[in-house]
Amino acid sequence: MGRTPKVVNGQHVVVFDGLNETEAVLKAVLEPQGCRVNRIRQHHSDSLISRNEVPSIVVVYDDDAENFTTSQPDWNEVPRVIIGSVSKTSTAQHNQSTRFLVQPFQYAELIDSIESLLNQSETT
Template sequence: MTDGLRVLVVDSESATEEVLRAVLEPRGLRVDRVRDLTSQPDCGPPSLLVIDDEKSSADIRSSSGWAGVPRVVIGSAQINGGSESDGGQYLQKPFQYPELIRLVDQLLSDRAA
């Protein structure tokens, strides 16, 4: 189900990408990272965004270029119910990687449906 799909990690810390790559690539996902939304790689839109930056999440919500791209926002603030108002999922720090994998699988399944 996930083979060939691309996850774009938006985070200023390379350590986050390394951990997410170790968790997601064995599941058949390709993982790329950008520090912010102005430096998106030239490989087309990703299948899913994982954002470890609440400011970038706000930037995405205000940009029509990201409409329809599912996302998981990892942050320190509590959002009621674990989901953003426009369909993204929110994961509060600290979190367990099985939670992230469950959200990634759920969002990619929803997108395929």
């Protein structure tokens, strides 16, 4: 594809709820670059990830954002990509470590957003 790997080994991306396809695409692109990808569901959040482990980036669908903040309060400062509709993005916290994608989105947009946040976290 001609893409230069931008992800640093050992980083961890978590998809909170969301679609199976999102996890599969992110694993296919990011894991060969040394980044772990997991998907957790709010009802099974302790099955894949230790409560003490804080990910590098969280991908959360806007419909699940409220459940995310209540079920994983230690992750409120973690950079995130929020996928949702235009009308709902105003409910989310706006800062440099949050990216918004409007559905329908392209997976290339999601990967670029994640890589941008991962690189940002490595330089700060």
